[in-house]
Amino acid sequence: MPRVIFVDSNESRREVEAEAGTSVLVAAQRNGIDIEGACEGVMACSTCHVIVDAEWAAKLDAASEEEEFMLDLAFGLTRTSRLGCQIELTDALDGMVVRLPAEWRNMML
Numbered sequence: 189m190p191r192v193i194f195v196d197s198n199e200s201r202r203e204v205e206a207e208a209g210t211s212v213l214v215a216a217q218r219n220g221i222d223i224e225g226a227c228e229g230v231m232a233c234s235t236c237h238v239i240v241d242a243e244w245a246a247k248l249d250a251a252s253e254e255e256e257f258m259l260d261l262a263f264g265l266t267r268t269s270r271l272g273c274q275i276e277l278t279d280a281l282d283g284m285v286v287r288l289p290a291e292w293r294n295m296m297l
């Protein structure tokens with residue numbers, strides 16, 4: 189099972205395992221990692237914004253236009269920002285490091 193290492197804004201790290209095919213958002217939520225995911229993965233919010241470490245970001249498929257649009261609304265956008273609900277875990281991503289931004293903007297409130 190692929191592992192994901194979540195790093196929060198205090199640099200605290202947690203490693204979790206999730207079945208291949210699970211999204212980063214679901215892997216986080218199942219393990220008590222603090223990512224909101226207000227729209228539950230239908231790309232109607234940006235509360236699942238994560239920052240993928242550059243080395244891993246290069247291994248991901250490019251973001252869709254819809255994902256880019258929602259990311260533009262996120263606080264603290266970086267070049268390797270992604271929506272956690274759109275990253276599907278695979279064995280090739282085993283050990284991926286994902287950072288949680290300090291703030292989110294919830295467009296659904």
Ligand code: FES
Binds near residue numbers: 213228229258273
């Ligand atoms: S959970 Fe809303 S866009 Fe990912």
